[in-house]
Amino acid sequence: MAVGSDQTQDFPMPHDGPNDGHDHTEPPKDIALRVKALESLLVEKGLVDPAALDEIIDTYETKVGPQRGAKVVARAWSDPEFKARLLADATTAIVDMGYEGRQGEHMRVVENTADTHNLVVCTLCSCYPWTVLGLPPVWYKSAPYRSRAVIDPRGVLAEFGTSLSDDVNVRVWDSTSEMRYLVLPQRPAGTDGWPVEDLEKLVSRNSMIGVERARSVNQSESE
Amino acid sequence: MNGAHDIGGMQGFGPINPEPEASEPLFHADWERPVFALTLACGMLGKWNIDMSRHARERQAPADYLRNSYYETWLAGLQTLLIEANLATREELESGHVSSPALDIQAPGPQRARDILAKGGPTIMDLPMTPRFQIGDGVRVINAHPTGHTRMPRYVRGRVGTIDHFNGVHVFADASALGHREGQPQYSVRFSARELWGGDAPATDGVYLDLWEPYLEPA
Numbered sequence: 001m002a003v004g005s006d007q008t009q010d011f012p013m014p015h016d017g018p019n020d021g022h023d024h025t026e027p028p029k030d031i032a033l034r035v036k037a038l039e040s041l042l043v044e045k046g047l048v049d050p051a052a053l054d055e056i057i058d059t060y061e062t063k064v065g066p067q068r069g070a071k072v073v074a075r076a077w078s079d080p081e082f083k084a085r086l087l088a089d090a091t092t093a094i095v096d097m098g099y100e101g102r103q104g105e106h107m108r109v110v111e112n113t114a115d116t117h118n119l120v121v122c123t124l125c126s127c128y129p130w131t132v133l134g135l136p137p138v139w140y141k142s143a144p145y146r147s148r149a150v151i152d153p154r155g156v157l158a159e160f161g162t163s164l165s166d167d168v169n170v171r172v173w174d175s176t177s178e179m180r181y182l183v184l185p186q187r188p189a190g191t192d193g194w195p196v197e198d199l200e201k202l203v204s205r206n207s208m209i210g211v212e213r214a215r216s217v218n219q220s221e222s223e
Numbered sequence: 224m225n226g227a228h229d230i231g232g233m234q235g236f237g238p239i240n241p242e243p244e245a246s247e248p249l250f251h252a253d254w255e256r257p258v259f260a261l262t263l264a265c266g267m268l269g270k271w272n273i274d275m276s277r278h279a280r281e282r283q284a285p286a287d288y289l290r291n292s293y294y295e296t297w298l299a300g301l302q303t304l305l306i307e308a309n310l311a312t313r314e315e316l317e318s319g320h321v322s323s324p325a326l327d328i329q330a331p332g333p334q335r336a337r338d339i340l341a342k343g344g345p346t347i348m349d350l351p352m353t354p355r356f357q358i359g360d361g362v363r364v365i366n367a368h369p370t371g372h373t374r375m376p377r378y379v380r381g382r383v384g385t386i387d388h389f390n391g392v393h394v395f396a397d398a399s400a401l402g403h404r405e406g407q408p409q410y411s412v413r414f415s416a417r418e419l420w421g422g423d424a425p426a427t428d429g430v431y432l433d434l435w436e437p438y439l440e441p442a
Contacts, residue, residue: 032254035298037319039257044321047268047310048330053260055333059340060259061249105345106390108411123231123376125277126293131343135249135259139241141293147233150378150430151420159239170416170428174231176374177409177433178273178346179390206244 065134068099069182070203072132073214074196076109077187087111090182094132104131104180108173111184112210116169119157119210120181121149127175129182133205140209150174160211183210190217224370225377227285232378232420255294262301267331267339270308274400278372279303346394348406354436355408360386361442362412364434372400375438379430383442384414387431395435407435 042048072094076083086093090107094100107129110118122128123146128136139145148156153170157163164170173181185207191199202220206212230236250256266276280300281288288296305311312323331339356362364379374396388411398405412434416424 031295031298032252035254035257035261038298038302038316039261041311041315041319041321042261042265042305045311045315045326046330047326047328048261048264049332049336051333052264052267052331052336053257055336056260056263056340057256059337100343101341102339102343105343106347106393121231123378124228124374125280137242137244137247138251138293139239142236142239143230143233143289144236144239147230147236148239149231151232151234153428154425156239160241166425167427170425172428172430174376174430174432176376177390177393177396177435179409179411179433204244206241211241 060130060135064101064130066132066203066205066208067200068097068134069129069132069205069208070200071196072097072099072109072182073184073203073208074199076184077191077199078196083184086184094182099131101131103127104129106177106179107132107182108179109182109184110171110173112186112213114186115167116171117157117164117210118171118173118181118183119149119153120173120175120183121146122175123147123150124176127178127180129180131180132182133208137205157211160206162212183208185210185214188214188216224281224372225368226281227283227288228281229377231376258294258298258301262297263340264331264336265301265305265310267336268308268310268328270310271304272399272402273344274372274394274396275402276300276304277396278400279307281372348392348394348404350392350406352392352406352408354389354410356386356410356436356439356441358386358389362386362410362439363442364412364438365440367438369397371397373397373438375434376432378419379412379414379432379434382414382418384412384418384432387411387413390433393435395437397435397437407437409433409435410439412439 043050076086086109090109094107112118126136126141128140150172153172154164175181188202202215204212204215207214280296283299302316306313315322361383363383364375364381366381390409390411392406393409395405395407411431413429413431416428417426419430
């Protein structure tokens, strides 16, 4: 029997307040107050250190993010030996670049090619490779994406403006364990000889989830 | 459990409507920041593991799970965990005032928090277990409906796939959610889109899931 699996929750929950038919992005007005009260309670009980809370937020707001994944991808595009290591043992190759920690303990990198396109999802919750991409975007955690990515990946890709020809295999990776997936997008045409720092700018977060391709040279120049 | 979180293959949720990558903020309201940080910080007290944490969120009433935003669900899960781990009482969460005896707990400071985040929590276990299946073997996901936490989504139960990769022996999520650190061989299993969704699915497409050996039987 799971711990408390039949428990009913009758203490104040986020949605116990007035429900005015708001959508998911517009919570009840008092949630900010409830969170503030919870934080005060936990600090007073000595369960959390406010400085640790600041440290946690700062880590994901300023240090850990998709700029890291972009460095991994650009290096793989530039360095065949690194790419081979990355595809064979992604965890070690990525740790060797200094990217280690929570939600990146066990990494796999899957490569997009002319005939294969990879797409990453977590249908059961929100598993995502934090060490190289940071925290997931709202859409990645949303029911529409989680439900459709496995049954209609081509429709999902089309919604992101990514069209695939019928002869491209789609591989969807549903992150059901602690394995975390990073897509190695195809290197854009016209970038031969580019330095790694310029290649990094072509690597969007979305291309490393697999919903888009890496930015083209034209897209890059128009930004 | 067959909860509202197990939504792979469901229909009717509408378009994804992604925010543009360049302009999406990390947090969409100020209260989301402390919910995120409190959840991680309380997790660092070691009173529960990530599987218990997931299960606490999944156990919301289905209508609540589907209606709540992501961080509302995290808040609901944290409240459940705090009560079940006896770190706070229901009365304290309701009133916001301390009313239970002080706990002998040392909250991690910022340096310790940084170290924990940087170290992570590997689930691979060095156990002398021989995997039952080899790469290329056909496997069927068992038809089972555990009432606790499981990472065996409904859309693959009873379906036949192929072992594509051996991931090693990992902490078994179903047992871990009950507080048991038990290792089981884990595989990446490929299911053809047609096996999962029928003959209209593209013939070449496939879905890969990481599944522990107890979920699988020979096909």
